[in-house]
Amino acid sequence: MSRCRLFSLFLAAASFPLLAITPGGQAPDFKGTDSNGVIHTLSQYRGKYVVLEWANRGCPYDQKHYLSGNMEALQKQWTDKGVVWLSVLSSAPGEQGNVTPTEENEYLKKMKAAPTAALLDPEGNIARLYQAKTTPHMFVINPQGKLIYQGAIDDKPTTDQADIKTAHNYLNDALNASMSGKPVPVASTRPYGCSVKYKD
Template sequence: MKRLLFILFLLAAFCLAACKGGDGRQPSAAKTAGVAPDFVLRDITGNKVQLSQYRGKIIVLEFWATWCPPCKATVPELIALQDKYAAKGLVVVGIALDEGEGSQSKVSAFSKGHKINYPLLLGDENVSKSYGVFSIPATFLIGRDQKIITAYKGYVDGLEGLLSKEIDKNI
């Protein structure tokens, strides 16, 4: 019983550290200042996708995983942003950090089950490190010029509204 309580305590402490309250906005770290690091990843159908192919669009880049409850909570907000701003040149791009065999099918099934309307890519450690992502969810708003406008680390209550304000300034 003590072992179970200890494990629950550790999980709660980790969640509090990773899922900050407030607006979650963090000053951009050196790795995320300036131009968004380019990458090539595979999407859930196996096609290669490069971030720079979205140059000229505003990008909401979300690092997440199917097993992460705070990440799941942001999905409806990201779907709404994609619906609201796609015609104005916005694209939401999810980078799934699920690992192991079967992660592609797991992310694909999650996408279908939640009716995700934006591209999902299968991330790796190199991309996470290049953006300074050490906890999820982590959200980056990237301008048409591929420069990072703002970053939110951890769960952010009202993310859709905060991003909408920033997007409206940059459309």
């Protein structure tokens, strides 16, 4: 088994409860510094939708969505509509996916990624607040600060880029429904991907 320590769809909940935090409840506030040295808090974005995307560029599941351009397209699609998109990198020092601010900025530029910001969380403080399990692991927070979705980006837990075309995208469902004043059809799913590389 590689350092990626892949989680299967069925084993993703082995180390954590199925629900990190309960959809419909208040999302925990956090404070994090991005790759440009700017501090962000959830509370500063009250009144806006916020997406949290746990990322690890060394993870093949994460690569599936970035190398295909899928994640970048989603970032642009939703930030263009006023959504705050925060990529969170919680790999501990010495672990796969841990990067310096410069390395992250170079990667974002290379991939033409378009998050609002990339938060560096090597101590895992933000990840533990949300009990983030995998990369990717998606969270959607509404303008009132309530969690409306947590879980997988879609229903194809593979590393195959070709699966993206036929995947059902839970993130899009949550944002489209909520912005239309409708209930989110699926508020929680099991995330899939590589385990978050927490600091011991």
